[in-house]
Amino acid sequence: MAATDTPIVIPGGTWTSPPLAVFEAMAATIEARVGPPSERDLDSNGLGRFDTVCVRFACGLEVGLSRFHLGGLLRTIDPTTEPSRFEVHACPPDLAHVAFHLALPVDTMSPWTDPDGVPLATVPPPTVVVMRTDDNGNDVEVTRVTNRCEAAAIVREYEARGHKQTYWIHEAGLR
Numbered sequence: 359m360a361a362t363d364t365p366i367v368i369p370g371g372t373w374t375s376p377p378l379a380v381f382e383a384m385a386a387t388i389e390a391r392v393g394p395p396s397e398r399d400l401d402s403n404g405l406g407r408f409d410t411v412c413v414r415f416a417c418g419l420e421v422g423l424s425r426f427h428l429g430g431l432l433r434t435i436d437p438t439t440e441p442s443r444f445e446v447h448a449c450p451p452d453l454a455h456v457a458f459h460l461a462l463p464v465d466t467m468s469p470w471t472d473p474d475g476v477p478l479a480t481v482p483p484p485t486v487v488v489m490r491t492d493d494n495g496n497d498v499e500v501t502r503v504t505n506r507c508e509a510a511a512i513v514r515e516y517e518a519r520g521h522k523q524t525y526w527i528h529e530a531g532l533r
């Protein structure tokens with residue numbers, strides 16, 4: 359399941375706070391989702407050089423990604439054959455939503471924590487519910503996710519299977 363929209367690049371440097379999470383991925387995989395870095399070889403002041411890009415998806419989610427040139431033990435990695443370390447910023451700070459747009463499992467992301475160990479981004483409760491009206495007219499819950507983007511993609515996928523059933527989305531508590 360993947361998002362269908364292509365994000366637009368927005369000027370970088372809007373995030374001065376610490377990143378929300380770090381993850382490892384192949385550079386080519388990330389470029390396929392957000393495009394190439396808009397700035398390269400920036401100096402991180404201690405962790406080596408990095409490339410960065412900030413994008414906005416059609417839903418309004420903004421994501422900033424920095425790919426570090428160094429891996430463990432500050433060794434320069436070959437990004438064509440080894441996964442790179444990425445830091446992610448996002449507004450709103452919903453890692454599940456970010457993971458959906460990057461087509462990555464959310465559990466590949468390790469949230470950053472503040473000095474008290476509190477995560478800077480948490481996965482919000484899954485309050486967006488995908489519903490189905492079955493052949494007998496009963497409404498059945500299909501699944502719950504954190505954001506409408508992912509819910510809409512799930513509905514599209516089920517509808518594409520061609521079953522003559524109605525799928526719809528509601529937000530828990532707002533019905």
Ligand SMILES: [Zn+2]
Binds near residue numbers: 415418419455459505
């Ligand atoms: Zn979205």
